[in-house]
Amino acid sequence: MVTLTKSICWRTVVKSKDINRIGVVIYQKPTSNSCYTERKNNEPPLCSGSNGHSPWYTPLDSCLLLPALSKSGAGNSWPISWPERLNIRSSTSSENSSTWFSQENFDSDTKNWNGLISEVYSSEFAVNWSSIRNVMDMNAGFGGFAASLIDRPLWVMNVVPFDQPDTLPIIFNRGLIGVYHDWCESFNTYPRTYDLLHMSYLLQSLANRCDIIEIAAEIDRILRPGRWFVLQDNIGMIRKMDRVLRSLHYKTAIMRRQFLVARKSFWRPDSTGS
Template sequence: MCKTNDDPNAAWYVPLQSCMHRVPTEENERGSKWPVAWPNRVTTAPYWLDRSQTGIYGKPAPDDFTADYEHWKKLVQKTYLNGLGISWTNVRNVMDMRAVYGGFAAVLKDMKLWVMNVVNIDAPDTLPIIYERGLFGIYHDWCESFSTYPRTYDLLHADHLFSNLKKRCQIDPLIVEIDRVLRPGGKLIVRDESSIIDEVEKFLRSLHWEIRMTFSKNQEGMLSAEKTTWRPNSYASSS
């Protein structure tokens, strides 16, 4: 059996151990019960989220979970579905690059697409909550390349990703990675600080992306952009 101090959730640059973790036995411990049946599990706070725990946004964890879902439900219905010029019938797969609770993906559950939820390695570990909802998810550090083929996704969603990432590394390599991962004609939605939106827009224009919409209010902004088929006509020769 694994040692009691061995974290069963640790998954980023952690060596494998030849041991097994103990089966949860406490009633309110994660893994001691089956989750709520689909599709109700998508909108139901996991039974192991306790009100004594503080959520990501400062409320008791179950309330934080619900508030996050209601926030994304309102935003998607009011803005994303009709206000960004995106033909959602052409979107087959989506990546939420900073997923938190997976609320954005939860709102899209009835659409004919799937969402990869990415939990950043420097953020609180909310991937178990995403799994409990019956959604896809993965850990990642956006200071590194993402393990996927080029031109894999139809839509990338970045909610305050760049401002958080900028504390640890530069954002221009991430813009290049976004350009690699997204298909031509694919869409990028960014919500972040206004200064970050301006910076991202400049990078995207340098790559000949089409900026479909930008909006800023009270130091917060949103950007919607489309990757084009442009490629440079010539390449610098290596010496």
């Protein structure tokens, strides 16, 4: 173990034994790249530029990812303090340099969600926000939906679908929480279900890979009885989901031809299937 930790540049911080005489060792990972570049043997090797950034179904690799450097190149820098970091896109939050990840798109997304929450979600939807404790954003993007709810007494689980742009580093740098997921598979909700599920412009891509009934069943499983599902999408996808949710005895309303607000009932099919 000593040889291995030295080869990956970990520093031994504490080496001791507990009251049961069981050994305890605490290691610290370096914050700069100097140790990696000065190693006599490049073993384990450093990862290439493309290694380590595929979020889903990626085989384990024995290479080392270098720590992200600050602009000065001196090593990792502390993130901007909370809550200022909530509305700032960190320059090191994503290595993708495409225009989709630009500061302009980030700012536009933040402004868009602030406006939608204050002008539409809070005032027009039949949602009792005071009763909501936890929310799941099923297609989180930059995390703008969660950021716009930051002043409310609730928390948001941001989900980045595996086949969408990898924005999870940006979400983390904003001080928010999140995970990757494939919505054609079951989501591990242990130990909780949710008061509100939110899906924005994801249903079309999902429907190309899995059945909309399966998606609705997963939404129904995650959502608490008496709580809400909000879908933002084109009117065609909204009507398809509306029919499925009505068959599950949800109370639904289509708003502005781009929103579906559905409330789950306490209904469950009996033994006859009615």
